[in-house]
Structure formats: structure tokens, C-alpha cells
Amino acid sequence: xxxxxxxxxxxxxxxxxxxxxxxxxxxxxxxxxxxxxxxxxxxxxxxxxxxxxxxxxxxxxxxxxxxxxxxxxxxxxxxxxxxxxxxxxxxxxxxxxxxxxxxxxxxxxxxxxxxxxxxxxxxxxxxxxxxxxxxxxxxxxxxxxxxxxxxxxxxxxxxxxxxxxxxxxxxxxxxxxxxxxxxxxxxxxxxxxxxxxxxxxxxxxxxxxxxxxxxxxxxxxxxxxxxxxxxxxxxxxxxxxxxxxxxxxxxxxxxxxxxxxxxxxxxxxxxxxxxxxxxxxxxxxxxxxxxxxxxxxxxxxxxxxxxxxxxxxxxxxxxxxxxxxxxxxxxxxxxxxxxxxxxxxxxxxxxxxxxxxxxxxxxxxxxxxxxxxxxxxxxxxxxxxxxxxxxxxxxxxxxxxxxxxxxxxxxxxxxxxxxxxxxxxxxxxxxxxxxxxxxxxxxxxxxxxxxxxxxxxxxxxxxxxxxxxxxxxxxxxxxxxxxxxxxxxxxxxxxxxxxxxxxxxxxxxxxxxxxxxxxxxxxxxxxxxxxxxxxxxxxxxxxxxxxxxxxxxxxxxxxxxxxxxxxxx
Amino acid sequence: xxxxxxxxxxxxxxxxxxxxxxxxxxxxxxxxxxxxxxxxxxxxxxxxxxxxxxxxxxxxxxxxxxxxxxxxxxxxxxxxxxxxxxxxxxxxxxxxxxxxxxxxxxxxxxxxxxxxxxxxxxxxxxxxxxxxxxxxxxxxxxxxxxxxxxxxxxxxxxxxxxxxxxxxxxxxxxxxxxxxxxxxxxxxxxxxxxxxxxxxxxxxxxxxxxxxxxxxxxxxxxxxxxxxxxxxxxxxxxxxxxxxxxxxxxxxxxxxxxxxxxxxxxxxxxxxxxxxxxxxxxxxxxxxxxxxxxxxxxxxxxxxxxxxxxxxxxxxxxxxxxxxxxxxxxxxxxx
Numbered sequence: 001x002x003x004x005x006x007x008x009x010x011x012x013x014x015x016x017x018x019x020x021x022x023x024x025x026x027x028x029x030x031x032x033x034x035x036x037x038x039x040x041x042x043x044x045x046x047x048x049x050x051x052x053x054x055x056x057x058x059x060x061x062x063x064x065x066x067x068x069x070x071x072x073x074x075x076x077x078x079x080x081x082x083x084x085x086x087x088x089x090x091x092x093x094x095x096x097x098x099x100x101x102x103x104x105x106x107x108x109x110x111x112x113x114x115x116x117x118x119x120x121x122x123x124x125x126x127x128x129x130x131x132x133x134x135x136x137x138x139x140x141x142x143x144x145x146x147x148x149x150x151x152x153x154x155x156x157x158x159x160x161x162x163x164x165x166x167x168x169x170x171x172x173x174x175x176x177x178x179x180x181x182x183x184x185x186x187x188x189x190x191x192x193x194x195x196x197x198x199x200x201x202x203x204x205x206x207x208x209x210x211x212x213x214x215x216x217x218x219x220x221x222x223x224x225x226x227x228x229x230x231x232x233x234x235x236x237x238x239x240x241x242x243x244x245x246x247x248x249x250x251x252x253x254x255x256x257x258x259x260x261x262x263x264x265x266x267x268x269x270x271x272x273x274x275x276x277x278x279x280x281x282x283x284x285x286x287x288x289x290x291x292x293x294x295x296x297x298x299x300x301x302x303x304x305x306x307x308x309x310x311x312x313x314x315x316x317x318x319x320x321x322x323x324x325x326x327x328x329x330x331x332x333x334x335x336x337x338x339x340x341x342x343x344x345x346x347x348x349x350x351x352x353x354x355x356x357x358x359x360x361x362x363x364x365x366x367x368x369x370x371x372x373x374x375x376x377x378x379x380x381x382x383x384x385x386x387x388x389x390x391x392x393x394x395x396x397x398x399x400x401x402x403x404x405x406x407x408x409x410x411x412x413x414x415x416x417x418x419x420x421x422x423x424x425x426x427x428x429x430x431x432x433x434x435x436x437x438x439x440x441x442x443x444x445x446x447x448x449x450x451x452x453x454x455x456x457x458x459x460x461x462x463x464x465x466x467x468x469x470x471x472x473x474x475x476x477x478x479x480x481x482x483x484x485x486x487x488x489x490x491x492x493x494x495x496x497x498x499x500x501x502x503x504x505x506x507x508x509x510x511x512x513x514x515x516x517x518x519x520x521x522x523x524x525x526x527x528x529x530x531x532x533x534x535x536x537x538x539x540x541x542x543x544x545x546x547x548x549x550x551x552x553x554x555x556x557x558x559x560x561x562x563x564x565x566x567x568x569x
Numbered sequence: 570x571x572x573x574x575x576x577x578x579x580x581x582x583x584x585x586x587x588x589x590x591x592x593x594x595x596x597x598x599x600x601x602x603x604x605x606x607x608x609x610x611x612x613x614x615x616x617x618x619x620x621x622x623x624x625x626x627x628x629x630x631x632x633x634x635x636x637x638x639x640x641x642x643x644x645x646x647x648x649x650x651x652x653x654x655x656x657x658x659x660x661x662x663x664x665x666x667x668x669x670x671x672x673x674x675x676x677x678x679x680x681x682x683x684x685x686x687x688x689x690x691x692x693x694x695x696x697x698x699x700x701x702x703x704x705x706x707x708x709x710x711x712x713x714x715x716x717x718x719x720x721x722x723x724x725x726x727x728x729x730x731x732x733x734x735x736x737x738x739x740x741x742x743x744x745x746x747x748x749x750x751x752x753x754x755x756x757x758x759x760x761x762x763x764x765x766x767x768x769x770x771x772x773x774x775x776x777x778x779x780x781x782x783x784x785x786x787x788x789x790x791x792x793x794x795x796x797x798x799x800x801x802x803x804x805x806x807x808x809x810x811x812x813x814x815x816x817x818x819x820x821x822x823x824x825x826x827x828x829x830x831x832x833x834x835x836x837x838x839x840x841x842x843x844x845x846x847x848x849x850x851x852x853x854x855x856x857x858x859x860x861x862x863x864x865x866x867x868x869x870x871x872x873x874x875x876x877x878x879x880x881x882x883x884x885x886x887x888x889x890x891x892x893x894x895x896x897x898x899x900x901x902x903x904x
Contacts, residue, residue, distance in 0.1 A: 090876075149709070149725075
């Protein structure tokens with residue numbers, strides 16, 4: 001027999017197959033999910049970049065609008081120009097200073113939030129590209145620089161078509177208010193920053209970082225956004241870079257749309273693509289779980305196969321045993337039949353000579369031949385009684401043998417029970433008197449008709465009364481009762497005899513059973529009487545029961561069906 | 570045996586991976602975490618008190634509940650740097666996470682004490698002009714020590730203040746300017762601007778408050794005089810007396826911030842000290858909750874400068890304010 005499960009070729013093949021299926025299955029969902037996650041991260045970051053770019057554009061657009069409104073207000077004469085520019089500072093807190101420059105490039109008016117002394121210098125802007133381009137008629141955006149107060153500043157310029165000649169209105173914008181736009185962005189461990197056209201970092205959540213003016217033009221993503229003016233979604237391999245903290249980041253970038261600025265959003269890849277990693281872990285878990293399940297199934301399958309094999313083996317053994325038992329049973333039945341036949345033949349062969357001997361002895365004891373001397377009579381009497389007992393034993397053995405060989409012929413007749421019971425009472429009343437026993441009869445009148453074999457029923461009742469007489473000490477009472485009990489007639493024999501020990505009562509109707517206390521009292525019993533009686537009553541469709549208490553007596557009851565009772569039902 | 574080890578290993582791996590999956594990706598908490606912070610506030614002169622109020626209010630907005638997240642320890646200010654240093658030294662006997670100071674005297678005292686006994690204890694100042702030349706910090710970009718803060722830039726804007734004073738009071742012919750600290754007050758700028766605007770200048774260096782009292786008692790103003798209050802510690806001690814003197818002598822006075830205007834100054838131009846305190850609170854937040862060092866945080870200029878005018882004082886002084894003049898004023902105090 002095989003035991004345990006080993007990783008054999010039989011289990012290895014499905015195992016490998018399951019592993020491949022799991023692997024392929026995982027890849028089938030993992031690849032599109034990972035692609036989708038990257039797209040989602042890219043979209044989210046681009047959305048942030050777009051929002052920041054829009055805010056920056058709006059900030060500068062508002063400033064340009066304010067400048068143009070002021071420019072419109074100062075085209076006529078110079079009287080109100082100082083007040084108009086002062087109001088511009090009042091209402092646009094992002095402007096730190098504003099200068100009016102005439103067509104020759106000379107600063108003719110200035111309003112600022114700090115010093116007056118410097119403003120009267122009359123700076124020459126004639127060579128400034130910003131001035132030259134703006135005087136031509138288009139608002140311009142200058143480079144971002146760090147002010148003396150260490151804040152990011154930028155210069156905006158708008159043309160002024162004044163009645164006293166073309167001019168340029170320039171404003172120095174303090175970009176401090178733009179820092180919250182990049183600082184307050186909610187992106188886990190992420191960063192939003194702005195580079196100018198040169199790749200210099202001009203906006204960052206931390207002022208100290210802005211002051212460093214680091215140039216990131218070496219980054220591919222910066223060159224593409226600032227140089228080519230394209231939106232970079234971060235999905236290309238070279239869009240990623242290692243940031244100043246040495247962390248590889250997932251980044252996107254887009255042009256702001258004003259001043260050649262570019263806004264960038266970066267996030268450590270471990271954080272940005274954390275979901276992707278989690279999905280990969282899920283895939284690994286599914287793989288491990290799948291392998292585990294397959295392993296368990298294969299293991300269970302192996303065990304089941306082993307159990308089935310063992311069951312098959314046990315089945316074969318049981319079949320063999322069954323055959324052996326059947327064979328043995330047949331042999332036993334044959335032996336039993338031989339035994340019964342032997343007993344029957346032996347008993348039959350013994351009965352004839354024993355009967356002859358019995359008659360001869362009877363003739364001697366009754367002095368039919370000649371009178372015997374007193375000593376001889378005693379011997380003959382003893383021989384006669386012994387022979388008589390042997391004839392009884394032989395008779396019982398023959399009856400048992402006939403019963404088992406189904407040769408016990410019953411002739412049922414529907415008749416009243418009274419004659420059978422009266423005969424039994426009469427016979428045992430005489431015997432009881434000899435043994436100084438009181439034999440009583442309580443027979444109900446009338447008793448219903450019963451279908452019975454007269455000889456066999458007499459035999460059964462005789463056996464019970466005989467036991468009662470034999471095992472009831474002198475002075476005792478034996479009562480025969482008969483009455484109707486619903487569909488049965490109950491015939492009971494009650495004695496005040498030695499009773500049957502409780503421990504042996506279960507064997508009362510067995511062949512050759514004799515209770516221990518009975519053997520001590522009378523050694524002439526064969527132990528076949530009650531067996532034969534029960535068999536006879538059973539053939540009548542009835543039953544035998546008894547109640548007994550050692551030392552107090554017994555009641556044996558025969559129940560016979562009333563004739564025609566079953567048919568009525 | 571080998572099979573059992575493999576199974577146990579797989580189960581451990583499974584559990585570890587699942588745990589990482591569910592807990593490993595959780596957002597990181599702020600670096601420094603949350604706990605009760607003890608902030609020592611050096612009790613400032615009355616004109617500077619709004620800065621401390623601004624600090625408390627902004628920190629509250631940032632989620633610092635008093636008694637739960639933050640506890641304020643008021644450190645009494647002495648009459649001199651030495652006395653204040655003694656008070657700060659005493660305060661350091663209990664654990665402090667940060668010191669907030671207003672004005673140059675208190676800031677200098679905080680620097681001196683922490684430099685010797687608690688060099689890692691952050692100090693945030695407000696209302697200290699020109700902290701570099703005042704030798705509080707190495708540069709505006711990085712203090713190079715345990716100090717950072719917000720400057721009102723009074724030394725830089727004093728010229729603009731005089732210009733605006735002249736715009737609102739066109740009859741201004743002479744500027745009266747008492748000063749003690751040339752760095753904080755920007756007296757050089759005062760001279761340049763007065764000269765550029767064609768204004769006479771009466772300037773006097775005062776060593777202490779007593780000399781101010783003596784000047785005010787002896788000086789007789791003339792028509793066209795205007796008083797510009799200087800922004801140093803000595804002059805701050807007599808802020809109320811200056812106002813009273815100016816009203817008594819019908820001399821327009823330019824203060825440094827809206828607090829002066831509210832108390833009766835003709836006008837003021839400068840940073841709002843309450844707002845400077847709010848700016849300082851953000852710096853404190855970066856240090857306490859984000860783990861930044863003071864030297865990482867550049868000294869900040871004021872987020873805004875405001876021109877204020879007291880119309881009642883103007884009327885009392887007989888100064889007419891045209892609508893054009895009023896149009897450039899950020900805040901007009903009506904009473």
C-alpha cells in the first residue's frame with residue numbers, strides 16, 4: 001500500500017500548469033491595471049500643473065490688466081499721473097514699484113513702496129530689450145529675479161500711447177503671493193515648482209529654495225517643456241529624474257503660457273506609483289494563494305486517491321472474508337444437518353430397544369413373570385425409572401430434531417381449549433397430590449375458539465406444568481389460568497417454586513438450558529422442554545413470556561391468537 | 570520538515586505582504602509629530618504687543634489649541650538687555666520649544682542667552698528692522714544660527730514714509746526726527762529723502778528716554794513742522810508722549826504703523842505689527858511641526874505695507890485732506 005504524497009511527476013505536471021496559468025492570469029490583469037494607474041497619476045499631476053499654471057496666468061493677467069488700465073489713465077498730460085500710479089500700488093499689492101519711461105528710455109516717474117531717494121535717479125532703459133520690445137506695442141514679461149529683500153520679482157511692461165509721445169509703463173511684481181500657489185498643493189510627498197526660460201527655479205514652496213536659484217535645465221523634462229513648449233505627461237522613461245534629495249521621482253510638466261515659464265509636479269515614484277506596487281503585491285499574493293490552493297487540492301487529491309486505494313483493499317479483504325464465512329456457515333449448516341440426522345437416527349434406533357427394555361422391566365416389576373425377591377425388585381425398579389427417563393430424553397431429542405428439520409407436522413383445528421386444559425389439570429392434580437402440591441385452575445368460561453394442534457399444544461402445556469411440579473417444593477401451589485386478553489387467549493402457569501436466577505433468564509428458551517438452582521434440585525431434566533414449547537407456540541402464531549424471581553416462583557404465559565381475530569382485522 | 574518550513578515561510582510572506590499592502594502605504598505623518606509645545610513669549614512694550622497677538626491667533630488657525638498643542642510662557646522684559654537676559658535665563662529652567670520676541674532689545678537678549686546656554690532653541694523675532702546690521706543674523710537668506718523672523722523694514726521705508734507724509738500734509742516744511750539707533754531708524758535715508766524733497770530736518774540723537782523728555786519740554790515747533798517718530802527701542806518708550814506732544818502743539822505726527830494712527834497720530838506708513846506676528850507664526854509652524862531649522866528659513870520682509878490716516882486728527886490740526894489724497898490711503902481712521 002502507498003502512503004503520503006510526494007512531489008512526483010503525477011503532481012508536478014498539474015502544479016506547473018497551475019503556476020503558469022496563475023502567472024499568465026495575473027499578468028493579464030496586472031499590466032492594464034498598472035498602465036491605468038500610471039495614467040491616473042499622470043492625469044492627477046497634470047491637473048495640478050494645469051491649475052497652478054492657470055493661477056499664475058491669472059495673476060499676471062490681472063497685473064497686466066491693471067497696468068493697461070493705468071496706462072490708459074495716464075495718456076493725457078502729466079498732472080494726475082503720480083496719483084494714478086499711487087493708486088495702482090494701493091489696489092495691486094503684488095506690485096512693489098511702477099515706472100513710467102518716455103520714448104527715449106528715460107524714467108520720468110516712479111512710485112514704489114520703499115525708497116524715494118533712489119527713484120529720482122532717472123535710469124536709462126533705452127538699451128533694455130524689454131523696453132525696446134514693449135515700446136513697439138506689445139505687453140512684455142521680463143525675467144524673474146531675486147530682489148534686495150530676497151523675494152522673487154518680475155517686471156511687466158505695457159506700452160502707453162500718451163498724447164505727449166509713446167511711453168512704457170513698467171511694474172516690478174513681487175511674486176511672493178505666488179509661493180502659496182505651489183506650497184498649498186495637496187499631493188502626498190510631492191512638490192510643485194516653476195522654472196523660467198533658462199531652467200532656473202523661480203518658484204518653490206520654500207523661499208530658501210527660490211533664493212538658491214538652482215538651474216535645472218539639465219533635466220530632460222525641463223528642456224522639453226521650456227525648449228519645445230510641450231506638455232510632458234511623465235509616462236516616457238526619461239521624464240523621470242533623481243531630485244535634489246536623491247529620490248527618483250515621477251514628474252510631469254507643462255508651459256505656463258506666459259513669460260516662458262514652466263510648471264512641474266514631481267512625486268517620489270514609490271509614493272506616486274504606490275498603488276501600482278500594491279497591485280503587484282496583490283498579484284504576488286494571488287499567485288502565492290493560488291499555488292497554496294493548488295498545492296492543497298493536489299495534496300487532498302493524493303490523500304483521496306490513497307484512501308480510495310485503501311478502501312478498495314479493505315473491500316477486497318471483506319469480500320474474501322465474506323466468502324470464507326459463507327463457506328464456513330455452509331459447512332456448519334451441513335454439519336448441523338448431519339448432527340440432527342445423526343441424533344434423529346440415533347434416537348430413533350435407540351427408542352425401539354429402549355421401549356422393549358422398558359416393557360420388559362415393567363413386566364418384571366409388576367411381577368407378571370414371577371415374583372421378585374425384595375432386593376431384585378428394588379434393582380428392577382431403579383432400572384425401569386432410568387429407562388423411562390432415557391425414553392423421555394430420546395423423545396425430546398427426536399422432537400427437536402423434527403422441529404429443526406421441519407418434519408414436525410402440525411394439524412391445526414379450530415376448537416375450544418377447555419378439553420385440553422381440563423385434561424392437563426386432571427393429570428397434574430394427581431401428580432401434585434403425590435408431591436403434596438396444591439394445583440388450582442382458574443379457567444374463564446367461555447373461552448374463545450382457538451386454532452391449534454391438540455397434541456403439540458398439550459406437549460407445550462405439559463412442559464410448563466411439568467417444570468412447575470418438578471421445581472416447586474412440597475406445600476407449594478400451582479395455578480393454571482386461562483382467559484381472553486383482547487385478540488389472544490392467555491394460558492398461564494404460576495408456581496411458588498425456586499424461580500430462575502435473574503442473570504440466567506435471558507437463556508430460558510435456549511436448547512439444553514437448565515438454571516443453576518434447577519440442576520442442584522433435579523438432575524433428570526433435559527433442558528429441551530421450554531425450547532420445544534416456545535417453538536410450538538411460535539408455530540401457532542403466538543408467543544411465550546415469563547416472569548420469575550429466584551426463591552419466589554415463576555409465571556409462564558402462553559398467548560394464542562383467537563381464531564378468526566386476524567381475519568377480522 | 571522541509572515542506573513545513575516552506576509552508577511557514579509562505580504564510581509569513583503572505584502575512585507580511587498583506588500587512589505592508591494595507592499599512593505600509595499609509596500617508597506619512599508630519600515629521601515632528603504632534604505634542605504640546607511650550608513657547609516662551611518675551612513680554613513686549615505696548616506698541617509691539619499686537620505682534621504677539623498675531624502670533625497666537627495665526628497658530629490657533631494652524632491648529633495649535635492652547636493648553637493642548639501649545640502652551641505660552643510669558644517672559645517678563647527688563648528695562649535693559651541685561652535685565653531681559655536674566656529673565657530669559659530664568660525661563661529656561663523649564664523646557665521651552667521656541668522663543669518669540671518683539672523688538673530689537675528683546676531679540677538681542679534672546680540671542681545672547683540662547684547662544685551661550687541653548688544654541689539649538691529656536692528664536693523667532695518680529696518687528697526688528699535690519700537684523701543683519703543689528704548683528705542678529707548673518708544674512709537675510711540664512712541666519713546661520715538659531716534665529717529667524719520677520720522684519721518691518723522700517724529702516725528702508727522711512728524715506729517713503731516722509732514722502733507720503735508730505736503728500737498728505739503738503740504744508741510740511743521741516744521734519745523733526747529724534748533717533749537713538751541709526752541702523753534701526755534708517756536716519757541716513759531720512760537725511761537723503763528730506764534733502765531730495767527740499768525739506769528742512771531737525772534731527773537729534775537721544776541716548777535715552779530722559780533726553781527725549783528734555784527735548785520735548787524745550788523744543789518749540791514752528792508752522793510747517795512735522796514729527797516723524799523713529800522706530801528704535803528708546804523712542805518706542807515715549808510713543809504716547811510723542812502723540813500727546815504733537816496734539817498739544819498742533820504738529821502733525823507720522824507714526825510707524827496703524828496702531829499709532831488709531832491712538833491719534835496724523836498718519837502712519839509701515840507694516841501692520843499684528844500681521845508681522847501672523848507671519849512669524851507660520852515660521853514657528855515650519856520649525857515645530859515640519860522640523861525646519863531657523864537657519865533654513867530666510868528673514869521675511871513684511872507681507873504688506875499700509876498707509877493710514879486719522880481724519881479726526883487731521884481736522885483737529887486743520888489739515889485738509891482732498892479726495893485725491895484720500896484715494897491713495899489704505900485705511901482711514903474716522904475717529
